[in-house]
Amino acid sequence: MSASRTLYDKIVDEHRILSFGDGGGAGERLLLYIDRTVLNEYTSPQAFSGLRDAGRKPWRPEASLGVVDHVNSTNPDREAGKLDDGARRQIEYLSENGRDFGIEIFDLLDPRQGIEHVVMPELGLVLPGMVIAAGDSHSTTYGAFGVVGFGIGTSDIEHLLATQTLIYRRLKTMRITVDGRLAPGVTAKDLIMEVIRRIGADGAGGHALEFAGEAIDALGVEARMTICNMAVECGARVALMAPDDKVVDYIEGCSRAPSADLLARARADWQVLRSDPDARFDKEISLAAGDIPPMVSWGTSPDQSLAITDRVPDPETLPADRRADAVRALTYMGLTPNMALQDIAIDRAFIGSCTNARLSDLRDAASILKGRKVAPGVRAMISPGSSGVRSAAEAEGLDRIFIEAGFEWRRSGCSLCLAMNDDSLAPGERCASSTNRNFEGRQGVGGRTHLMSPAMVAAAAVSGRLADVRALAAAF
Ligand SMILES: CC(C)[C@H](C(=O)O)[C@@H](O)C(=O)O
Ligand code: SF4
Secondary structure, X not given: OOOOOOHHHHHHHHHEXXXXXXXXXXXXXXXXXXXXXXXXXXXXXXXXXXXXXXXXXXXXXXHEEEEOOOOOOOOOOOOOOOOOHHHHHHHHHHHHHHHHHOOEEEOOOOOOOEOHXXXXXXXXXXXXXXXXXXXXXXXXXXXXXXOXXXXXXXXXXXXXXXXXEEEEEOOEEEEEEEEOOOOOOOOHHHHHHHHHHHHOOOOOOOEEEEEEOHHHHHOOHHHHHHHHHHHHHHOOOEEEOOOOHHXXXXXXXXXXXXXXXXXXXXXHHXXXXXXXXXXXXXXXXXXXXXXXXXXXXXXXXXXXXXXXXXXXXXXXXXXXXXXXXXXXXXXXXXXXXXXXXXXXXXXXXXXXXXXXXXXXXXXHHHHHHOOOOOOOOOEEEEOOOEHHHHHHHHXXXXXXXXXXXXXXXXXXXXXXXXXXXXXXOOOOOEEEEOOOOOOOOOOOOOOEEEEOOHHHHHXXXXXXXXXXXXXXXXXX
């Protein structure tokens, strides 16, 4: 290994307990120490059952937190929220496991409940230089803090709980440098959607993807989380950004943050958490932030997206290897080639998910909705990323803006990001959505998803069709 290292390699080296001996480069197999994990009711049950069957206990229970997010109802009236027997059992089993194994659980009624990737950072549990592995693919979110975060399967969760380690294969590295500044009305969501459009759904496959450049430095921490979260949609196994003062300031305000003393010392120590100036990446790409427009997806893969001012593609004009997918996507989405994206009428609007339901996202959307009404015939709902975000938003009156505009002010959970609870689209319904995946059936059987930023969802909700947020606000 060369003396100059990438941020990814520095963090992996720091957590390597032993190497299985195939060199220190990409592909090296090693035993990796994991600092923390978060468990949800959907992917943890078998891991806990495995521990029970083997008579094992978690090695460091205080390194884990459990939270209910995927299957719960977000109906504000808890009684009315439908919970089928399977979901109820999963939620109860998480609490039971927490009690039996000494792991802290935020259940449905806990004021700190929310989507795991929103809850972990907002508590201050995600600290620069850590490795956080969890049973959910969007664990890449933590990269915004300079953390190696990645998703793991159920048997790995069991191994992690029992040993606080994982057998790991070192990834190749890739860097995307984003120069300049984003234009007014263009957000981190548009930036990552443009990256995914450009490099494809597997463009960063098998790589740890570092984001750098002026545009990234200029973003707030929550916007950075949006980018790292969705980087998994271009195949990145890990997303990373070098932590700066904004990150430490963000952590400082959190309820579970280390003491002020420790943080002051860490602020200096964390300076080393950046790629060395001459570090070599296996792949490098750069793009100009100023060229990125507000984006919307038109198809059924997150890389099938375009500028809102564009037209639905004509498969005939696409490269041969993309044609069949495009035809299938357009059929599923019920769209005609060459129609203007802004002519696509919507039935539903949804603001939520671990990608885009933090306080800054809600503020962006509210700035568009203030004094406006959801178009007739559109059902709009918002599910804040966590119960904490929900109360913070209420404290500054954002709930009133959403409700007066005609949005349903729901509770927190994965909600309509994936139809695993009682929020779903009816067959054929079309939704403007601030989420991250537009796969067939993702929001309900036959449901049609258009991905976009929260402000763009707000613009679509009041317009009744996909719309350019720049026409509604000069800047936000
Ligand atoms: C259910 C879970 C395994 C899944 C994931 O890992 O990402 C979900 O959160 C998703 O977003 O598709
Ligand atoms: S909000 Fe969506 S993407 Fe995030 S963890 Fe839940 S289901 Fe997965």
